[in-house]
Amino acid sequence: MYGDTRAVAINFTVMVFRRCLLLLFSLFCFSARSQTIKGIVTDGISGASLTNVTVANIATRNVAVTDEHGRYIITGSRGDVIVFTYVGYRTVHVAAPEHTDTAMNIIMFEQTVQLKEFTLHAYDYNAYQIDSAKRNEGTGKSIGTELNKVGMSLEFNNGIGVNGSISALAGAISGKTKKMKHLRNQFNDFEQQRFIDLRYTPEMVATLTKFTGDSVGVFMNAYPMPYDFARAATDLELKMWVRYNYRQYRSMLKDTLQRNTPAKP
Numbered sequence: 001m002y003g004d005t006r007a008v009a010i011n012f013t014v015m016v017f018r019r020c021l022l023l024l025f026s027l028f029c030f031s032a033r034s035q036t037i038k039g040i041v042t043d044g045i046s047g048a049s050l051t052n053v054t055v056a057n058i059a060t061r062n063v064a065v066t067d068e069h070g071r072y073i074i075t076g077s078r079g080d081v082i083v084f085t086y087v088g089y090r091t092v093h094v095a096a097p098e099h100t101d102t103a104m105n106i107i108m109f110e111q112t113v114q115l116k117e118f119t120l121h122a123y124d125y126n127a128y129q130i131d132s133a134k135r136n137e138g139t140g141k142s143i144g145t146e147l148n149k150v151g152m153s154l155e156f157n158n159g160i161g162v163n164g165s166i167s168a169l170a171g172a173i174s175g176k177t178k179k180m181k182h183l184r185n186q187f188n189d190f191e192q193q194r195f196i197d198l199r200y201t202p203e204m205v206a207t208l209t210k211f212t213g214d215s216v217g218v219f220m221n222a223y224p225m226p227y228d229f230a231r232a233a234t235d236l237e238l239k240m241w242v243r244y245n246y247r248q249y250r251s252m253l254k255d256t257l258q259r260n261t262p263a264k265p
Contacts (some may be wrong), residue, residue: 053066057096202216
């Protein structure tokens, strides 16, 4: 009985010893394979050291950063791919050297980006807007011509003419001058409405509200779009405006239907 217990103890000791040897051998192999990689990163043109260059080992996912002198230290093994990245510079991929006593110095070059040629416009006017501007300019010239015929040169301040003689004042209040001002106002209103119609279209309203036929026109008449909003709003803001008024319109129709529906006895 005593001999069996002793044999078991010896076998257990041998098993533990073998496992310890296997673990030590694995650690030795890993340490022999792993090594420290170091070097300096410099600019390819000026030769100046580059600070804060990111150094990454793809295999081990270890990451390091160069110091103020461009130096770096990172662990790796022979054949590991080391990647060097820096803002404004070309990325460099290098395989780790075979020996640790060999410094792996890296030279990086700036990356140039060729942009496509483009023309910058203050505003992208369509053909209708260009035509409107020309018409508006022509109307203004005709008004100025008519004012000159009556011997008047007006500068308006809050709607009141302030420059001219008695004859000019008589021309300002004449029916011809009032008619020209009225004509110009009508023309401006017409041009503004034409611009609104370009952006606030029945097709857009029908798509967003699912209205058909005369219901689209009824909705647009109930909710006319202000000119300033049509001029400044983006396409997304226009759609949001239509959806908001659509909810208001549905709520109004629902309330009207409830008021007109007779109560059940």
